[in-house]
Amino acid sequence: MKLLLVVLSLLLGAAQCSGEGCGGYPSNDPCLPGGVWDTVLKRCTGIDSQPCYQCYSGDYCKTKEDPLQCKLASVGGNPVYLSEYWTGGHSTEAEPCTQTPGHYRPAYQGNHYSTKVEENIFPPLKEAILQLHKLTGNAETEGYFMVTGMGATMVIHSALAVISKRILQECSSSLEVCPTAVDVFAQAPYYPGYIFISSNCPNTRWNASADPNSPFTIEILTYPDNPSGVKRNPLVMDPSRVVMDMVYYWPMYTEINAKLDHPLMVFSSSKHGGLAGTRFGWGLVKDKDLAVGMLQVVDGIMLDFSIDVQLRVLNGLQVVLEEANKTQTHNFPFHEFGHEVISSRFKGVSDLFSSCPGLSLTNQLSSTGGYAWIMCSAGIMANGSCEQVLERVNLYGIEGSVFGAMDNYVRLSMLLPTVEFDTLFLKLKYLCSMLG
Structure with a gap:
């Protein structure tokens, strides 16, 4: 594994940068503390393209309001x-720095509508994610399939689409009176983004007061909760109808006191690695048919997953894992x-x-x-x-x-x-x- 990552880094020029820093980032940032130097725009920036951090302004963000x-x-x-x-x-270690040559893997990357779910992610990245979970001890990976998407949002969307379709098909085949859509809920206080996801997904609708005992209900459970940080158990007893949103189940935000093994667990590089703008999420899925269906939903939306996104996430994980492997306790x-x-x-x-x-x-x-x-x-x-x-x-x-x-x-x-x-x-x- 380690040799593979080193060879990949040398091939892509994705090794850690030194000198003036990653992508030309200055060793002495002239914008600090009120902003950061944008190596592409060649000026100071804050968050969301703002010229400085909040409550700072002026030349090189030096005016503190x-x-x-x-x-x-x-x-x-x-x-x-x-x-x-x-x-x-x-x-x-030096800052991760991805520099992908123009000739590298220019073709579409995916297995379009393939049942080979094992091949839907760049192999070195998959191995790095598995190693990350193993050393962190936050999730079981043995016997799971991995599905990726543009952030945890897309992974959750694909799960809702497949699970709801399966529920309605099972109902239809039993000749029961079936609802037109499956209810989706989360325990309050809940992340409000779930309302948008479920309201824009085929066959689902948001219903904050949905009956957790109904076979036509899916629960999204944030673990630990956003916004309260509380660790809660699902109210829906059928684990096949529970989507575990575990983007905050990392040592930064909570004690890792159990290796969870839910049938469907979702993570992202945003809350773990700070790479919110890279838009990369992954799901650990026990049911292969569900994983294949989720992959097909993702492929139907975006055709393929960006190789550049995968390489940036991989490069960051390379450095994080390398640091952990150098410690006797393998702490990060x-x-x-x-x-x-x-x-x-x-x-x-x-x-x-x-x-x-x-x-x-x-x-x-x-x-x-x-x-x-x-x-x-x-x-x-x-x-x-x-x-x-x-x-x-x-x-x-x-x-x-x-x-x-x-x-x-x-x-x-x-x-x-x-x-x-x-x-x-x-x-x-x-x-x-x-x-x-």
């Missing part, structure tokens, strides 16, 4: 904090960095709220997930919402009702770059002083 007056939105799921592992000098320095960042942020907020009137952090510190799930008391909301309480210091989260909860809850992302989180924390401190 008043942290109490500037507006800061902590609403997204971009795990930007993980990029600081590479740019902040925490890695013992990358995971330890992520865990330290996330756990210290949650501990800081928890300590702050311990003496903050009206605000409480509901997350368990052993399983935080990636988001602070904050509850406001009725006394501080003044007939408004918890989100509106935060707006008093120009801090913006997402109201609880978006997640199927009450609006005395609000979600704040803990995945921000450090400078944005520092501003968020200052705003929370000031808010607590106002409430006191």
Whole structure:
């Protein structure tokens, strides 16, 4: 395995970069701390093509705005904090850097509508993912098939499409009165993206109050939960109708206290590797027929999976695995960095709220997930919402009702770059002083 990855790196020029850094990234970034240098656009950038990080502006993002007056939105799921592992000098290895020659594998990559599900992913990447799960101990891989897609969203979409079709076909063959669509639900608070996925999938419809005992119900279970970080058991007893969304089941976000072996488990390079923009997800599927069907749904949408995406994910995993293999305990320095960042942020907020009137952090510190799930008391909301309480210091989260909860809850992302989180924390401190 190790020799194969080394040979591949040499072939593609995908070895770790040195000197001026990956893709020309400067060893001394002129945009820090208020932004990062974009090696393609040749200018400073923030997140989502913004010119700087939030609350920074000016030439080379050097102007720090008043942290109490500037507006800061902590609403997204971009795990930007993980990029600081590479740019902040925490890695013992050089930054992963993929440089694919124009002549490399120019043809379509997939087995179009093939039943050879074992061949739907670039073999070295498949081996790297299996090794990642083995060393992390978060999921069983023996006896599973792997299905890939453009992020966990596409993998979940393909699973819903196949499972719902199977349910309706079984109903039709039994001459029963069958529904026109299969209900999809998640336990509240739930990730609101499931509403869009299920509402735009053939044969499914979102129904937050669906009956988990009905044979015409599919459950999506986020483990641990987004937004609360809680580890929950499915309400649907038939495991063939449960999709386990496990994108946060990594040491950065929770204790790995069991190697899970559910029939269908979904992961992504976004929450694990910080590569949200690369759009790569994978499912571990026990049922081969389900895996083949999911692959066919994915192929029907995108024909083939980008070789460049697979190579970028592979290259990042190469470095992460190499670092882990150099430690006696096979621990991942990358995971330890992520865990330290996330756990210290949650501990800081928890300590702050311990003496903050009206605000409480509901997350368990052993399983935080990636988001602070904050509850406001009725006394501080003044007939408004918890989100509106935060707006008093120009801090913006997402109201609880978006997640199927009450609006005395609000979600704040803990995945921000450090400078944005520092501003968020200052705003929370000031808010607590106002409430006191």
